Amino acid sequence: MKKQKLRIGLVGLQAGRSWAAVAHLPALRELSDHYEIVGVVNSSLESSRAAAEASAIPRAFGSIDEMAASRDIDLVVVTVRVPLHYDAVKSILSHGKHVYCEWPLGRTLAEAEELAAMARERSVVAVAGTQARVSPAIRKLSELIKTNSIGSIVSSSIHGWATPWGATISDTKNEEYLRKQDSGADLLTIPFAHTVAAACDVLGSISQLSANVHTRYPRVKALDKGTYIEADAPDYISVIASLTNGAPLSMEYTGGHSVYGDAFIWQIEGTTGQLVITASTGHTQLANLAITRYSPSRQEPDVIEIAGMDHFGPHTNVKEIYRRLASDVINGTHSAPSFEEAISLHKLIEDIRFSSRTGQRISPATLSLPRFVSQF
Amino acid sequence: MKKQKLRIGLVGLQAGRSWAAVAHLPALRELSDHYEIVGVVNSSLESSRAAAEASAIPRAFGSIDEMAASRDIDLVVVTVRVPLHYDAVKSILSHGKHVYCEWPLGRTLAEAEELAAMARERSVVAVAGTQARVSPAIRKLSELIKTNSIGSIVSSSIHGWATPWGATISDTKNEEYLRKQDSGADLLTIPFAHTVAAACDVLGSISQLSANVHTRYPRVKALDKGTYIEADAPDYISVIASLTNGAPLSMEYTGGHSVYGDAFIWQIEGTTGQLVITASTGHTQLANLAITRYSPSRQEPDVIEIAGMDHFGPHTNVKEIYRRLASDVINGTHSAPSFEEAISLHKLIEDIRFSSRTGQRISPATLSLPRFVSQF
Incomplete structure (x- = not known):
């Protein structure tokens, strides 16, 4: 048949x-x-x-x-x-x-x-x-957390960098619209959003947050044209949050290249160990994420093997x-x-904007990203 | 005479x-x-x-x-x-x-x-x-910023780790009181406070902030005794702030050792370059701080020479x-x-506690740490 x-x-x-x-x-x-x-x-x-x-x-x-x-x-x-x-x-x-x-x-x-x-x-x-939510590394992380690989989550910190949201763009035709808030396609809605959705799958939902969303570069140099474009889309986001278990989570996304160290670093401290996830870009939706586990009882860190990472590329996720x-x-x-889960994520982004605009800490029910259940 | x-x-x-x-x-x-x-x-x-x-x-x-x-x-x-x-x-x-x-x-x-x-x-x-405010590296940083070494400040990010505010203490007699809020000697009031005071000297005052202050470990293992002590002092702080020039500043202090990378990393992005300050501890009041400058126009970063760093030790500052x-x-x-400047710093710490407790973004006049003028 x-x-x-x-x-x-x-x-x-x-x-x-x-x-x-x-x-x-x-x-x-x-x-x-x-x-x-x-x-x-x-x-x-x-x-x-x-x-x-x-x-x-x-x-x-x-x-x-x-x-x-x-x-x-x-x-x-x-x-x-x-x-x-x-x-x-x-x-x-x-x-x-x-x-x-x-x-x-x-x-x-x-x-x-x-x-x-x-x-x-x-x-x-x-x-x-x-x-990013279905990437091999994120599914592995969810499994590690669920199986108490580092005990209960105590705190977590994420810092990512992503282009083209730095001082310059290099391909005006394909990048200028990413610096315009009206496009809905910027540092907040693309790499930050992919990452926070994946982080919630791994760590559990966010129960409250305060945010700073900035446009640090209102004028951006277009290297291919030698001119400047005007920008009003976010190019910097910092969020301090609490997870539903009470543990603090901080997330910072900086537009541009990281000049020092990894362009993506995510640390998860647990009661019995720590996980560190790194990559060469904050675009976790396409990044090759590496996971390392640190245990107080072991001298050397464990590099975690991730199934499905052979021939990793943009097509994998x-x-x-x-x-x-x-x-x-x-x-x-x-x-x-x-689409329903996408609505939750859009709402989370709106909550982040609202907190940044008003200075209020947000803790609405709408923040609860549905926990994603792997079927495969 | x-x-x-x-x-x-x-x-x-x-x-x-x-x-x-x-x-x-x-x-x-x-x-x-x-x-x-x-x-x-x-x-x-x-x-x-x-x-x-x-x-x-x-x-x-x-x-x-x-x-x-x-x-x-x-x-x-x-x-x-x-x-x-x-x-x-x-x-x-x-x-x-x-x-x-x-x-x-x-x-x-x-x-x-x-x-x-x-x-x-x-x-x-x-x-x-x-x-920390008078350390050779901080004075050098102030000079670099004042002389436009990286142009205007666009954003800045600080992440530090400091002991003994992790899961364990190793010297109960000398460390237990540091985990009691009543002592006034904890992660927030010691390494974080020294560092934020120095950061304000370099970057300018904080104009508004939101904060999360946590006690992640209410029970701390005393390794020398094999027992647990109760803790209520902060062992985790994250602050998202704006400087008076509008640039965002994020600060995160995590109790314990850093398992990955530097235990202190401070990044300052300017319009014409970036400064990265690193050390092996978040206790900037006694850390040997290294400064590196990154310029878009130069392939290799510049390691900044700091006067007064010969024989650097706990006595230097x-x-x-x-x-x-x-x-x-x-x-x-x-x-x-x-003492007057110490009052400003105590007030800043109270503002951080208040923001964490209430979820409110704070922007009082009291936040203005007087800018410290070097006389030597």
Whole structure:
């Protein structure tokens, strides 16, 4: 008996360089038992055709609506810029198709809520790409914490750096919009959000927080143009929080490169040991995270082996989302990060903005990111 | 003409091991042109005599009051535990003598305010030992910032670790009181306070802050006894703040050893470069601080040379305070850290506690630590 495959349409693909090309295509090709890439759509039919030809995809569509309406498509994947998510996902859902939209789901909480409500009505599988949460290292960390590898959590501290939110940008065409708050695609909503979602999966929910969100560089030098652009998106975030077990958590995200030491360092102190997670970028959604355990009883730290890290690349975490998504469609599980969970994350980001604006410590029920349960 | 020397009485000296023995005696011996150690007093006359004999100090006193009353004493130096500062300093001031009291000045702001008011009335030189502020590295940093070595400050981040505020203590007799809030001698009031005072000298004042102050370990294992002690003093502090120029500052102090990387790391991002300050302990009041400058225009970082770091030791910063103190007494300058400045620091600590307790962001005028002006 031939296994039924999910037939995919991709929104946004530039052969060899876009996120879809670098992460989604390789992930899907490794999951060809479950998925078949049927079509692609870009901003013009000409561009769609070029992408289809370059990546050996059968069909080029003229519009998202046309693709979503097609009887040959089961699932549409949205990897275009954040400001385009809302219209794209709305069109897909209006045709009752399953959807996988990259995180952030919307430019704003309101956009995301509307999309989540629509997905609920249509009873489709609606997945948001908070893929740090499903990365091999984060799943390993969750397991280490659950199995009391370091006892109870006593405190935790995260410091990450991420580009392009420093003093300069180097590719104006692709980076300028990331420095505009209106795009909804910045240091707070991208690397910080991916990371705090993963941190909550590992450490448990945040019960209260205070935040400082800054735009340190209102003028950013565009190195490729030799000019300056204006910026109003966050390029610095610091949050001091408490976890539901009472332990303190601090998170700091600094735009730009780290000049000294790791660009990502996460320390978790437990009652019987400590875990230190490091990477060369604060973009944990695509970082190669290393885990080391320190025990008072052992002289040498343990480098933790992480399953699934062979050939780690940008496609690794995306592939894990696709594996879960296939199960959710075929078996009715709820294993991939959902639009509902994306709403919780959007709300957390709004709470952080509110705290920064007002100086108030926040402790709403809305902060509780649902604990993510691994199905695989 | 023979130079007039300040005649010193020391309160609290255990030969070879107390802070006075390790830091004050060596500092004073290098400043023998200005100072003459005349006497010592401990908790008993017998102990005073033992200390006097062991350190070749002419006189042993039976009480602080007797020492302070002596016509042979100009300046009394208080290096006993914080809970004993109030009575000691009060006695010294009642006899109109100059005083150098180690930081923290009082167990509480109220104690410190009473002592500062008394010093003001008596018109004596009253110095508090916030010696990180006068350390060679901190003075160098202030100079680097003032001379625009990295342009304007964009953001700054400090993370320090300090013992004995981790899961264990190893010397119950000398460390247990440091884990009791009532002693006024803990992670917040000692290493954090020394460091934030120095940071404000370098970066400018804090204009607003939110804080989390925790006691993560209410039960602390006493390794030397094999038992547990109860603890209620802070062993974790995180503060998110803004400087008067609007730049964000984050500070985190974690009790215990750092298992990974430097136990003190301070990053200052400026518009034209970055400074990174590191040390092997968060106790900046006695740490050997290294400064490195990173410039976008240079491939290799610059290790900054710091004058006065030859033979750096626990006495180095204390010696600088004594140099300033001598000038303040003899020339009427105001160059050593004063009781008045100690009040500002005690107030800042109270603001941090208040913010942590209430969840409110604080921005009082009292936060302005007076900017410290180097006279030497």
